[in-house]
Amino acid sequence: MKTMEILKEDGLARLGIVRTAHGEVKTPVFMPVGTQGAVKAVTHKDLKEMGVQIILGNAYHLYLRPGDGLIKDFGGIHGFSGWDGAVLTDSGGYQVFSLGVLREIKEDGVVFQSHIDGSRHFLTPEKSIEIQENIGADICMCFDECAPYPSSFEYTKNSVELTSRWAKRCKDAKRIDGRLLFGIIQGGFYDTLRVKSARDLVSMDFDGYAVGGLSVGEPKRLMWDMVDAVKEYLPREKPRYLMGLGFPEDIVEGVSKGIDMFDCVIPTRHARNGSLFTWKGRINIKHARYTRDDEPLDNECGCYTCRNFTRAYLRHLFVSHELTGYYLNTLHNLFFYADMVNRMREAIREGRFEGFYEEFRTKQEGGELQDEYSVCNG
Amino acid sequence: MKTMEILKEDGLARLGIVRTAHGEVKTPVFMPVGTQGAVKAVTHKDLKEMGVQIILGNAYHLYLRPGDGLIKDFGGIHGFSGWDGAVLTDSGGYQVFSLGVLREIKEDGVVFQSHIDGSRHFLTPEKSIEIQENIGADICMCFDECAPYPSSFEYTKNSVELTSRWAKRCKDAKRIDGRLLFGIIQGGFYDTLRVKSARDLVSMDFDGYAVGGLSVGEPKRLMWDMVDAVKEYLPREKPRYLMGLGFPEDIVEGVSKGIDMFDCVIPTRHARNGSLFTWKGRINIKHARYTRDDEPLDNECGCYTCRNFTRAYLRHLFVSHELTGYYLNTLHNLFFYADMVNRMREAIREGRFEGFYEEFRTKQEGGELQDEYSVCNG
Numbered sequence: 113m114k115t116m117e118i119l120k121e122d123g124l125a126r127l128g129i130v131r132t133a134h135g136e137v138k139t140p141v142f143m144p145v146g147t148q149g150a151v152k153a154v155t156h157k158d159l160k161e162m163g164v165q166i167i168l169g170n171a172y173h174l175y176l177r178p179g180d181g182l183i184k185d186f187g188g189i190h191g192f193s194g195w196d197g198a199v200l201t202d203s204g205g206y207q208v209f210s211l212g213v214l215r216e217i218k219e220d221g222v223v224f225q226s227h228i229d230g231s232r233h234f235l236t237p238e239k240s241i242e243i244q245e246n247i248g249a250d251i252c253m254c255f256d257e258c259a260p261y262p263s264s265f266e267y268t269k270n271s272v273e274l275t276s277r278w279a280k281r282c283k284d285a286k287r288i289d290g291r292l293l294f295g296i297i298q299g300g301f302y303d304t305l306r307v308k309s310a311r312d313l314v315s316m317d318f319d320g321y322a323v324g325g326l327s328v329g330e331p332k333r334l335m336w337d338m339v340d341a342v343k344e345y346l347p348r349e350k351p352r353y354l355m356g357l358g359f360p361e362d363i364v365e366g367v368s369k370g371i372d373m374f375d376c377v378i379p380t381r382h383a384r385n386g387s388l389f390t391w392k393g394r395i396n397i398k399h400a401r402y403t404r405d406d407e408p409l410d411n412e413c414g415c416y417t418c419r420n421f422t423r424a425y426l427r428h429l430f431v432s433h434e435l436t437g438y439y440l441n442t443l444h445n446l447f448f449y450a451d452m453v454n455r456m457r458e459a460i461r462e463g464r465f466e467g468f469y470e471e472f473r474t475k476q477e478g479g480e481l482q483d484e485y486s487v488c489n490g
Numbered sequence: 491m492k493t494m495e496i497l498k499e500d501g502l503a504r505l506g507i508v509r510t511a512h513g514e515v516k517t518p519v520f521m522p523v524g525t526q527g528a529v530k531a532v533t534h535k536d537l538k539e540m541g542v543q544i545i546l547g548n549a550y551h552l553y554l555r556p557g558d559g560l561i562k563d564f565g566g567i568h569g570f571s572g573w574d575g576a577v578l579t580d581s582g583g584y585q586v587f588s589l590g591v592l593r594e595i596k597e598d599g600v601v602f603q604s605h606i607d608g609s610r611h612f613l614t615p616e617k618s619i620e621i622q623e624n625i626g627a628d629i630c631m632c633f634d635e636c637a638p639y640p641s642s643f644e645y646t647k648n649s650v651e652l653t654s655r656w657a658k659r660c661k662d663a664k665r666i667d668g669r670l671l672f673g674i675i676q677g678g679f680y681d682t683l684r685v686k687s688a689r690d691l692v693s694m695d696f697d698g699y700a701v702g703g704l705s706v707g708e709p710k711r712l713m714w715d716m717v718d719a720v721k722e723y724l725p726r727e728k729p730r731y732l733m734g735l736g737f738p739e740d741i742v743e744g745v746s747k748g749i750d751m752f753d754c755v756i757p758t759r760h761a762r763n764g765s766l767f768t769w770k771g772r773i774n775i776k777h778a779r780y781t782r783d784d785e786p787l788d789n790e791c792g793c794y795t796c797r798n799f800t801r802a803y804l805r806h807l808f809v810s811h812e813l814t815g816y817y818l819n820t821l822h823n824l825f826f827y828a829d830m831v832n833r834m835r836e837a838i839r840e841g842r843f844e845g846f847y848e849e850f851r852t853k854q855e856g857g858e859l860q861d862e863y864s865v866c867n868g
Contacts (some may be wrong), residue, residue, distance in 0.1 A: 150814040153813040154814060154817075155818065156798070157794065157798075177806070177810060178781070182782060186800070186802065192800075192802070192803055194798050194803065384813075406564065420535075421572055422570075424556070425570055428526070429528055434526055434528045435530050438813060
């Protein structure tokens with residue numbers, strides 16, 4: 113059976129199904145980030161109720177704590193955490209380069225220090241796959257080098273070549289059938305390098321292709337140029353995943369360019385900072401204007417938070433640092449993202465994605481906050 | 491209709507119903523603390539599902555933030571927070587003496603500074619009742635002086651007399667019918683003063699009587715002596731409330747002495763510190779012994795946490811500082827307390843409270859932790 117089935121195309125936007133060992137994932141899909149085996153502040157039950165089909169775990173974090181060996185002994189992350197939907201794991205590449213105290217990049221792999229206790233570790237493509245298989249990920253990611261922004265052409269070119277060699281080693285290291293392995297396209301902000309990376313990986317025939325190394329502080333225009341540069345090189349019947357993105361308008365933009373999968377800490381992290389997404393744009397619940405606002409956060413939203421509480425109460429909980437506020441905010445933001453991809457799927461199915469896209473962008477501009485730069489990886 | 495109906499007595503333990511403007515409260519009852527209009531980390535839905543009938547709010551905190559005037563404009567705490575069960579508010583006395591920077595105790599009231607912004611406020615018995623009525627409490631508490639431990643006989647005697655004069659003023663200040671007002675018995679750790687305080691208040695005919703000023707760092711034996719000293723002076727058909735207590739064994743002990751109502755931050759605060767209650771005693775989930783423990787927290791417990799997760803996973807969430815862990819722990823501890831009072835009510839109804847008491851205490855001694863001193867107010 114094919115990994116991905118395309119049910120409908122509407123412009124470049126695609127409606128599809130990705131088959132995993134823990135269920136079918138309807139795309140476009142947003143994957144909430146559960147770095148350490150839990151999506152921050154909410155429960156598996158909450159995620160199931162809002163229709164979340166797949167969450168992201170993180171090889172780097174879970175390797176360091178509680179350890180992938182322990183997780184394996186509990187039957188993988190599904191047995192350990194109790195989550196019964198699909199799980200995609202990040203390879204650890206991004207975290208080694210952003211969180212760990214980086215010691216040295218070698219041909220063989222990367223020596224780094226733990227951000228928790230400073231202990232030294234050596235992560236290789238083979239080790240990353242072993243960790244991800246121990247975790248029991250339904251979708252594993254290749255171990256890649258995520259070049260910093262900005263990087264020179266020369267540096268980035270070497271990085272792309274290393275990433276391609278590592279991708280090949282990841283493919284060879286994979287042991288477990290029925291689990292998917294995605295390649296990660298790098299290349300910084302050089303379109304020729306992005307194309308080279310895409311061609312290299314596609315020639316290795318992965319189960320899906322991710323665009324990585326974006327949303328690292330660059331102007332958004334530049335980011336979308338890189339997506340545009342590679343999209344024609346990606347095979348139609350394989351899932352396409354834009355890593356670490358983004359704001360609601362970014363997800364909608366990505367879908368309009370044929371991207372199927374997204375993950376980002378934004379809905380959860382922003383919820384904890386009081387930044388909440390609505391169908392009329394983003395609001396910061398801390399703002400004094402909400403002190404006596406007796407409206408729900410978003411009267412177009414059907415989540416528990418919006419069905420039961422006013423903005424005034426949510427603001428009170430937020431300024432009082434109440435944990436319940438973090439929970440209610442997170443519940444709402446994740447519901448908003450789940451609802452958003454759900455509505456996009458409907459729009460594609462009904463051949464009206466362009467209308468959805470225009471209406472969504474127009475409405476979002478009514479919100480309080482706009483961002484020129486995108487830094488949302490985590 | 492009477493405020494309280496006694497359905498059954500079993501030894502000194504009582505099965506009863508307290509009637510409030512927001513429903514009947516079956517006693518013995520434990521009231522989770524929702525200091526600022528939310529029980530920390532959980533939602534109203536969670537509380538309802540575990541059978542919580544009444545929660546505690548705090549006049550001092552809600553007066554300072556968001557303000558009792560704002561709450562009144564939203565239809566009281568029920569309209570503002572969306573909680574539709576009963577609410578009891580603390581008068582603010584305890585918090586003024588423990589949290590605020592105390593300026594001066596006068597006959598008329600207390601000048602204090604806010605713990606939030608240092609602003610100066612003057613709280614009187616009349617003002618406290620006004621605040622509690624603005625909040626829309628179903629049960630209001632008299633404004634009292636909570637003497638520190640230890641205090642001299644002379645100091646405590648004056649404090650009791652002041653508390654009695656303030657109680658009278660609270661009763662006179664009450665404006666809204668159908669809301670209950672409880673007197674608070676003070677007297678430090680002098681049984682003669684406790685008796686005097688109880689007699690003073692009973693002569694004023696309140697809707698219920700609380701024992702306050704306990705659990706402030708004293709040996710537990712001394713605390714129970716004070717409860718024993720006053721209990722024969724309390725009218726049978728009025729609710730009895732032991733403020734700020736306590737550990738599960740304290741609640742059971744209190745019920746055995748004829749106490750009907752309890753509140754404490756222990757289940758919520760301890761949950762956030764990883765201290766979890768089970769039918770076999772308390773455990774600290776942080777302990778390394780749980781690293782690979784694949785059992786539920788408590789296999790006698792029917793809460794969401796115990797039905798779905800292992801100790802190993804809960805430990806992982808706790809050591810990783812995951813908000814989801816605080817939520818799952820809080821859910822369990824509150825469920826445990828709700829289940830405990832529920833089982834006590836059944837035992838009293840069936841005339842087997844003494845057996846419950848003995849079995850409970852024996853089992854609890856199997857836990858990891860024991861406390862000689864009780865400091866649990868908040």
